[in-house]
Amino acid sequence: MTQSPSIRLDAAALALGDKSFRFNGEIAGGRVTAVTGRSGSGKTTLLNLIAGFEKPDSGRVIIGGETMNDLHVAKRPVTVVFQENNLFAHLDIFTNTGLGVSAGLRLDREDRLRISEALARVGLEGFERRMPASLSGGERQRAAFARALVRNRPVLLLDEPFAALDPEMRGEMGTLLLELHAETGNTVMIVSHEPGEVEQIADHRLVIENEAISVRY
Amino acid sequence: MYLTGAEFRRNLSAGFIALLAVIGFIAVAVTALAGFGRLGDAAAVLDEPYVWRILRFTLYQAFLSTLLSVALAIPVALAMARRPHFPGRIWIVRLMAVPLGLPVLIGALGIIGIWGRQGLFNDALDLAALGRPLQIYGLQGILIAHVYFNLPLAARLILAGLERVPQEYFKTAAMLAMPRRTVFRLIEWPVIAPLIAGVAGLIFMLCATSFTLVLILGGGPAATTIEVAIYQALRFDFNPARAVALSGLQITLTALVLAALAFLPRAGDPGTSASSEPGRRPDADHHLSRGMDFALIALFTLWLILPLAVIVVKGAGADLLGLLVEPVFIRATAMSLVIALSAALVSLAVALSFITAIGAIRALREPGPFYRGSAGAMSAMGSLVLLVPPIVLGTGWFLLLRPFGLTDAAAPVIVAAINALMALPFVLRVLQPAFAVHRSRTARLAASLGLSGLARLRIVDWPGLKRPVLTALAFAMALSLGDLGAVALFGGDQLTTLPWLLYSRLGSYRTDDANGLALILGALCLILMIAGTRAPASGTREGKKP
Numbered sequence: 001m002t003q004s005p006s007i008r009l010d011a012a013a014l015a016l017g018d019k020s021f022r023f024n025g026e027i028a029g030g031r032v033t034a035v036t037g038r039s040g041s042g043k044t045t046l047l048n049l050i051a052g053f054e055k056p057d058s059g060r061v062i063i064g065g066e067t068m069n070d071l072h073v074a075k076r077p078v079t080v081v082f083q084e085n086n087l088f089a090h091l092d093i094f095t096n097t098g099l100g101v102s103a104g105l106r107l108d109r110e111d112r113l114r115i116s117e118a119l120a121r122v123g124l125e126g127f128e129r130r131m132p133a134s135l136s137g138g139e140r141q142r143a144a145f146a147r148a149l150v151r152n153r154p155v156l157l158l159d160e161p162f163a164a165l166d167p168e169m170r171g172e173m174g175t176l177l178l179e180l181h182a183e184t185g186n187t188v189m190i191v192s193h194e195p196g197e198v199e200q201i202a203d204h205r206l207v208i209e210n211e212a213i214s215v216r217y
Numbered sequence: 218m219y220l221t222g223a224e225f226r227r228n229l230s231a232g233f234i235a236l237l238a239v240i241g242f243i244a245v246a247v248t249a250l251a252g253f254g255r256l257g258d259a260a261a262v263l264d265e266p267y268v269w270r271i272l273r274f275t276l277y278q279a280f281l282s283t284l285l286s287v288a289l290a291i292p293v294a295l296a297m298a299r300r301p302h303f304p305g306r307i308w309i310v311r312l313m314a315v316p317l318g319l320p321v322l323i324g325a326l327g328i329i330g331i332w333g334r335q336g337l338f339n340d341a342l343d344l345a346a347l348g349r350p351l352q353i354y355g356l357q358g359i360l361i362a363h364v365y366f367n368l369p370l371a372a373r374l375i376l377a378g379l380e381r382v383p384q385e386y387f388k389t390a391a392m393l394a395m396p397r398r399t400v401f402r403l404i405e406w407p408v409i410a411p412l413i414a415g416v417a418g419l420i421f422m423l424c425a426t427s428f429t430l431v432l433i434l435g436g437g438p439a440a441t442t443i444e445v446a447i448y449q450a451l452r453f454d455f456n457p458a459r460a461v462a463l464s465g466l467q468i469t470l471t472a473l474v475l476a477a478l479a480f481l482p483r484a485g486d487p488g489t490s491a492s493s494e495p496g497r498r499p500d501a502d503h504h505l506s507r508g509m510d511f512a513l514i515a516l517f518t519l520w521l522i523l524p525l526a527v528i529v530v531k532g533a534g535a536d537l538l539g540l541l542v543e544p545v546f547i548r549a550t551a552m553s554l555v556i557a558l559s560a561a562l563v564s565l566a567v568a569l570s571f572i573t574a575i576g577a578i579r580a581l582r583e584p585g586p587f588y589r590g591s592a593g594a595m596s597a598m599g600s601l602v603l604l605v606p607p608i609v610l611g612t613g614w615f616l617l618l619r620p621f622g623l624t625d626a627a628a629p630v631i632v633a634a635i636n637a638l639m640a641l642p643f644v645l646r647v648l649q650p651a652f653a654v655h656r657s658r659t660a661r662l663a664a665s666l667g668l669s670g671l672a673r674l675r676i677v678d679w680p681g682l683k684r685p686v687l688t689a690l691a692f693a694m695a696l697s698l699g700d701l702g703a704v705a706l707f708g709g710d711q712l713t714t715l716p717w718l719l720y721s722r723l724g725s726y727r728t729d730d731a732n733g734l735a736l737i738l739g740a741l742c743l744i745l746m747i748a749g750t751r752a753p754a755s756g757t758r759e760g761k762k763p
Contacts, residue, residue, distance in 0.1 A: 053388055053499045073499050074394030085383035090407045099403075103395040151393075 004030040004154040004187040005064025005077060009213070012049055012059035021045050022059075025206065025213040029064070032181060032188040034198040037208035043191045046208060047157050050189070051080045063155060078155045079148040083163050086144035087132040093119065093143050094128035100147035118146040122176065138169040145180060156181075158190040162197065170194065174201045224669060225577050232574020235567045236595055239641075242634055243605050246613025247468075250461045253616040262462035267438065268446075272466060275442040278356060278431075279424035282363035283417050289364065290371035290416075293517045295405060296510035297372070298379035299501040309514065310376075312521050313369040318692070318746050319525075320699020321366070321429040322716050323735045326723075327524025328362050328434075329353055330531060337523065358434035363427065367420045369521060378412045379405065391499035400500055414481040422474050426467075426606045428702045433723070443467045444608045448705055457616055464609040471604050478600075532736020535729045540737070545713060553698055553714040556629055560636035561693035565686065567637065568644040571595040572652050599645040602638045607702040610635050615706050628707035632714075635703035640693035647692070651685035691749025695742040715741075 006029035013022045021042045027033045035043050048054040049061055052073035061068045068076055079100075087096045097119060101111045119127060122142040132140055141161055148156055158177075162170040178201055181188055192198050198205060207215040262268060300306070316324060331337050332353050339349035351357065382404060390400050428444040435441050441449070443463050450460040501507070540546050578584050578592040614631045618624045655678070663669075663677050701716040708717035719734040 051388075051392070053391070053497065072394075072502065073388075073391040078392075080388065080392055082385040082388070085385035086389065088386060088389075088403060088407075091403065099389075099393050099395075103390075103393040104399055 004185055007050055007155065007187065007189070008060075008062040009046075009049070010060040010062060012056040012061050014045065014049060014054055014056050016045065016054075019211055021049075021211040023049065023213055025216055027187065027189055027206070028204060029187050030185050031203040032178070032190065032201055033204040033206060034202035035189060035191045035206045035208060036193070036198060041208045042211045043208050044159055046213075047080070047159050047189065047191060050155075051078050051157055052076050076155075077153050078157060079151045079153045080157045080159065081141070081144045081148060081161045083160045084137075084140075086147070087140055089132050092129050092131055093124065093135070096132065096143060097147045097150060100149075100151040114150055115146075118149040119143070121149060121180075122146045136169075137164050138173060141165070141173060142176070145176065149180065149184075152184075153186075154184075155187045156189070158188070160191050160193065163193065170197060171200070177201060225580075228573040228577040231570040232577070232595060233591065235570035235574075236591065236598070239567060239598060239602065239638065242638070243602070243610065245617065246610045247605065249613040249617035250464050250609070253457055253461060258458035259462040259465065262459045263466075268459075268462065268466070270438070271441055271443055271446045271463070272470075274440060275425055275470070278359050278363070278440075278442065279421050279427075281356075282360055282367065282424040283421045285360060285364050286367040286371050286420050287413060287417050290368050290375055291409060292513060293368070293372045294375035294379060294409075295401075296513045297376050298405075299498050299506070300510050300514065301380075301498060303511075309518055310373075312518065313373050315525070316366045316369050316521070318695060318742065319366075320695075320701075320716065320738060320742055321427075322433070322699065322701050322719055323528060323739045323742075324366060324524065325362060325430055325433045326719075326731065326735045327528045328358070328365055330527030331523045332358070332361050337527070354434055355440045359427075359431055359440060362430040362434055363424050365520070365524065366430075367423060368517075371416050371420060372517075374416050375409055375412055378408050382408055387498050387500045391502070395500065397501075397506065415478075418474070418478040418481045422471070422478060422603070425474060426471060426603075428606070428608055428705070432701070432705070433720075443470065444606060444702075447608050447612055451612060451615060451706060460612050460616075464612055467609055468605055471606060475600060475604060528732070528735050528739055531732040532739075535733030535736070537733050537737070540730060540733045545718065546734075549713045549715050549718040552629065552712065553716075556633045556636065556714060557694040557697040559633040560640060560697040561690050563634065563637035564640040564644045564693045565690055567641060568648050568689070571598065571645065572648055576652070576656060596649075599642040602641050607635045607639055607700075608706070610638070611703050611706040624707060625709075625711040628712040632703045632707055632712070633697070636697035636700055637693075639700065639703070640696050643696065644689040644693050647685055647689040651682060655681045688749045691745045695745040695749075698745070699738060699742055 007027040009023040009025050011022065011024055013020065015021075019042070023042075023046055035046060037043050045054065049056055050063070050068075052068065052071060055069060063077060087093070088099075091099075094115060095105065097115050098105055098107050098111070101107060101115065107115070116125075116128065119125060122145045124139060124142050124146060127135070127139070127143070132143070135143070144161075161177075162173050165173065174197055177188070177190075180186075190201065192202075204216070206213055209215075297306075297309070329336060332351060333339070334349055334351075334353065336351075336353070339351055342351070343349055353361070386404050387400075390404060395403070425442075426444060427442065428448070431440070431442045431445045432448065435445055443466055447460050447463045447467065450456045450463060501510075575592045575595050578588045581588060584592070611631065614627075615624060618627050618631075659677050659681060663673055668677060699716060701720055704712065704714050704717050705720075708714065708721075715734065715738050719731050719738065722728075722730040722734060
């Protein structure tokens with residue numbers, strides 16, 4: 001297993017509306033880092049900058065030693081899982097997962113096998129033809145994990161992925177996330193509001209305050 | 218439940234009186250049509266090939282107008298949705314709402330100013346030594362005008378749908394490097410497709426019953442719709458049998474379209490949908506596609522704005538002061554304002570009676586079948602009044618009143634009543650949701666405090682509801698102020714409204730006057746619209762005519 005890349009923000013600045021964010025800091029490679037902070041403090045903006053949904057006005061976003069600034073979202077070594085709407089509601093679970101292999105949905109036999117294996121790995125065996133609406137919130141997030149698995153990118157960014165789930169389910173999903181992390185050794189960044197959740201899964205913690213990274217431990 | 222017994226009875230009886238008045242007004246007109254046509258004569262008219270040619274043309278132009286409006290609206294809406302942030306975007310979105318509130322007559326003038334024989338488009342081609350090939354009168358003109366009015370409507374509805382798509386979909390698409398085709402196939406089309414039927418049905422209905430545009434831009438018997446043919450049968454040929462036969466045909470046609478519409482999914486209301494500001498679109502981040510989108514948006518904006526600009530420029534060039542002091546202008550303005558205000562007030566009164574009666578019935582624990590049926594009839598009235606178009610209503614009343622020599626005396630009342638009915642669907646659309654929200658917020662509290670009657674009205678209802686009420690009133694007035702349909706049959710020396718004056722000046726080739734009048738009328742409507750939408754009540758700002 002190659003060492004997963006670290007993420008570095010080098011005075012990455014971005015003005016959005018009346019806020020101007022400025023991030024400096026490093027996220028360790030191959031570890032799980034939790035990002036906390038009040039709502040509106042800039043947690044999602046930080047994730048957007050790393051994922052490439054936003055471009056910094058100045059400064060740099062560096063992943064694994066390479067500057068990402070001008071790289072399109074799809075070209076970055078990153079997969080993002082959102083709080084909800086990770087799945088297209090009118091496509092079945094297999095197709096939704098398959099989009100992670102080929103966005104044009106050109107799948108050969110081997111691809112199909114991989115997709116079903118990934119679904120089985122996250123506990124969705126036999127769910128291939130089910131529609132997202134017929135799944136529970138937790139099952140939908142499992143499917144999003146399956147897609148992240150088949151995409152096989154070394155960095156996984158999660159934006160409050162379990163916030164819509166009940167506490168019991170949250171614990172289960174945290175465990176699944178840690179298992180997958182142990183298997184792939186990926187770099188994980190997870191935005192979370194739940195102290196317990198952070199405690200359970202994170203090696204490190206970033207606190208965002210006043211539109212910047214304030215504490216790191 | 219929260220009403221005192223007296224309140225309940227009062228609300229209910231007001232609703233029933235309003236319902237009977239509306240049904241009565243329509244029924245009298247329809248009965249008059251049936252009686253006067255001496256059905257046999259009317260049936261004989263249906264053998265004339267002329268009638269079938271008109272029916273065919275009505276359907277044909279409505280079909281083409283709908284097809285063009287929707288087909289062009291899709292790329293426009295897609296481009297606007299892909300570019301959620303650029304300076305001036307909000308103004309383009311607002312501009313898209315203008316054709317809905319613009320008096321059709323003024324729009325027609327503006328369109329002639331751009332696309333007419335002496336219009337800008339032909340001027341430009343002439344400069345390029347290509348002559349003046351575009352002929353506005355006839356099918357082309359009708360299509361241009363219908364697309365002018367309905368393309369922005371369709372684009373607004375589709376855009377609202379696209380803006381409801383979760384942000385994450387487009388982020389995921391960008392992350393997965395989905396090609397543009399796939400984004401369309403997997404994300405955009407599934408949103409647009411279910412909207413199309415409703416949008417197309419609505420536009421087809423509007424175009425199949427279009428009167429003013431066809432009256433002005435239609436060219437003789439080859440390009441005439443049923444509504445215009447009814448008007449001509451009465452006004453020029455005085456052939457009541459033909460007017461009756463055509464009216465029957467028109468009612469059948471609107472009934473069929475309405476029935477079809479009832480089965481289609483409703484076109485969503487654009488006003489209440491886009492709750493949050495649309496986010497960025499990382500999936501559409503290429504220079505080429507950005508350039509193409511902006512080019513398309515610019516073209517669309519020009520298409521919308523040029524006819525409006527032409528009205529302002531040409532109107533300002535007219536002898537406005539001279540117009541303002543003309544006695545006939547003053548008379549027409551006074552008449553227009555009186556009719557518009559009466560129509561708006563009547564429409565409002567009917568709508569309020571319906572809404573409170575429906576509310577009273579809904580509050581019953583177990584309303585009987587009679588009550589439930591009445592409530593159903595009242596809420597359905599909003600679309601049922603569309604069944605009998607203004608021209609048909611006018612024809613019925615015209616035929617009824619003529620033998621008594623009453624057409625002139627009763628004309629303003631009939632026109633105001635027809636305008637009130639035309640505005641009813643719109644007024645209901647604005648008020649119904651506002652009242653529902655207001656009731657759910659205040660009914661229990663007011664009842665528990667023992668507030669009722671006038672006190673309740675003064676302390677709770679008026680402050681909470683004045684905005685939607687004023688919005689409805691202003692829009693209903695603007696609608697009536699700009700309407701040529703109802704007045705066309707009755708207009709003349711005895712009854713002159715602003716649109717009628719404009720139309721007759723146009724007919725006598727006093728184009729300067731017509732341009733000046735268009736500017737004045739447009740300004741009046743604009744002032745009303747702005748007054749009506751100032752500090753809008755939440756969720757009702759972008760109400761639209763059905």
